Amino acid sequence: MKSELIGSITRAIEKAWAESGAWGDFVETMRQVLSLADESEYCDALSRWLPLPGLCCQAAGGNADSARSVAAAWACLQAAAHAMDQVEDGDPLDGWLRGLEAGEVINAANGLVFTAALILQDLHRDERARQAAGDICSDFYRSLLRMASGQHRDLTCEAPDLQFWMEIAEAKSGAFFRLACRSGARLGTEDRARIEAYGEYGHHVGLLLQLRDDLADMRPGLLEGKSPAALRRSLAVAYAFDVLPGPQRERLSRALDELGMEAMAPTRLVEILDQSGAGLYLRMEIQRMHRAGLEALQRAAPAGAAGDQLVALLDQLSAIQ
Amino acid sequence: MALAQVVYQITSDADFASRMRSDPERALEERGWSLSKEELAFLVAALRGRVERSEILSLVERKGWTWR
Numbered sequence: 001m002k003s004e005l006i007g008s009i010t011r012a013i014e015k016a017w018a019e020s021g022a023w024g025d026f027v028e029t030m031r032q033v034l035s036l037a038d039e040s041e042y043c044d045a046l047s048r049w050l051p052l053p054g055l056c057c058q059a060a061g062g063n064a065d066s067a068r069s070v071a072a073a074w075a076c077l078q079a080a081a082h083a084m085d086q087v088e089d090g091d092p093l094d095g096w097l098r099g100l101e102a103g104e105v106i107n108a109a110n111g112l113v114f115t116a117a118l119i120l121q122d123l124h125r126d127e128r129a130r131q132a133a134g135d136i137c138s139d140f141y142r143s144l145l146r147m148a149s150g151q152h153r154d155l156t157c158e159a160p161d162l163q164f165w166m167e168i169a170e171a172k173s174g175a176f177f178r179l180a181c182r183s184g185a186r187l188g189t190e191d192r193a194r195i196e197a198y199g200e201y202g203h204h205v206g207l208l209l210q211l212r213d214d215l216a217d218m219r220p221g222l223l224e225g226k227s228p229a230a231l232r233r234s235l236a237v238a239y240a241f242d243v244l245p246g247p248q249r250e251r252l253s254r255a256l257d258e259l260g261m262e263a264m265a266p267t268r269l270v271e272i273l274d275q276s277g278a279g280l281y282l283r284m285e286i287q288r289m290h291r292a293g294l295e296a297l298q299r300a301a302p303a304g305a306a307g308d309q310l311v312a313l314l315d316q317l318s319a320i321q
Numbered sequence: 322m323a324l325a326q327v328v329y330q331i332t333s334d335a336d337f338a339s340r341m342r343s344d345p346e347r348a349l350e351e352r353g354w355s356l357s358k359e360e361l362a363f364l365v366a367a368l369r370g371r372v373e374r375s376e377i378l379s380l381v382e383r384k385g386w387t388w389r
Contacts, residue, residue, distance in 0.1 A: 162325055218381045236377060243329035270377050277332030279376020280367060281325055287363045319383070 006047055010036055012072040016118045033108040034079045035096045050075055053184030055309055056198045059302035062188025066128040070183045073116035080112035088155060132186045143179040147172050165238045169210040177206030197300035204293030208317045211235055223266045228256035240276040290318035324360055342368050
């Protein structure tokens with residue numbers, strides 16, 4: 001079913017490109033940035049979350065198929081944001097982007113944003129979606145501006161703290177998953193309270209994903225290659241900087257600065273985080289977000305198997321035992 | 322953020338951690354801190370659970386979904 005969804009999303013995107021008059025070499029670069037055909041961990045993750053708009057639509061009482069345009073637009077925006085993030089943050093480019101210059105990546109990402117806008121126009125022509133089309137388009141553009149605001153703040157803040165982590169995670173990942181769930185639900189119901197509740201569920205999915213991504217950055221072997229600035233933006237490090245007294249905060253700062261230069265720095269960093277209680281704090285946050293997501297889903301009153309799948313997604317994402 | 326302060330105090334102050342195990346409401350009140358019922362329940366359950374060799378590494382090593 002997942003591959004069927006990817007197939008139909010790919011067709012919608014290819015159709016938009018074919019009708020747009022975009023040149024072949026540019027389309028090929030957008031295809032490379034979109035990476036739907038790639039077998040990477042990222043593509044695997046993307047395909048896991050692409051059913052979200054359809055599931056929310058179905059759980060809200062609609063037909064999952066009517067949310068395919070929303071899923072296609074969302075996939076384009078995710079790929080665009082992911083690629084732009086790497087260039088803007090100065091991170092090494094993902095494997096499937098290698099060989100592209102930074103300018104080419106940014107231009108293709110812009111192309112994907114416009115592709116998403118074109119695909120959303122299809123909602124106005126779809127009888128099942130026409131009524132909701134205006135709301136969904138506005139929701140997409142507002143969410144994009146909010147995410148761009150979050151990215152701007154992220155790029156310009158020099159001393160991130162816990163409050164900052166929450167604000168940025170809400171504005172970027174939280175807003176993005178809120179959008180997927182709210183737009184899907186809008187296609188299944190007109191009930192504002194339920195639509196908002198689905199959005200709230202998505203928001204917590206987004207926060208959990210951000211937290212898990214932060215943890216993934218600390219995997220042995222990866223930690224050494226991370227920049228101190230990027231790690232300072234992870235929840236564990238932001239927590240430790242917030243709670244540790246001066247001398248230990250300086251030790252933490254040194255351990256971060258020595259990553260990649262001093263063999264014992266990763267071990268020291270993990271030790272300092274453990275001593276600060278960061279692991280326990282993260283476990284508390286995971287449970288809090290999981291509970292909040294479930295409560296939102298309860299308010300959304302999801303119907304049938306789609307509702308069960310939404311619960312299962314949240315459970316899987318929060319699994320820490 | 323109250324939760325962060327409480328977690329740090331538990332980690333760095335053995336007496337407070339012990340008080341949190343035996344009478345969490347009182348332990349928080351004495352410090353002038355408050356947590357939601359839900360946060361308190363999570364924390365008390367975690368304190369009674371198994372202590373990992375490294376909490377951070379145990380979370381990092383756990384198989385779970387990520388975005389990238």
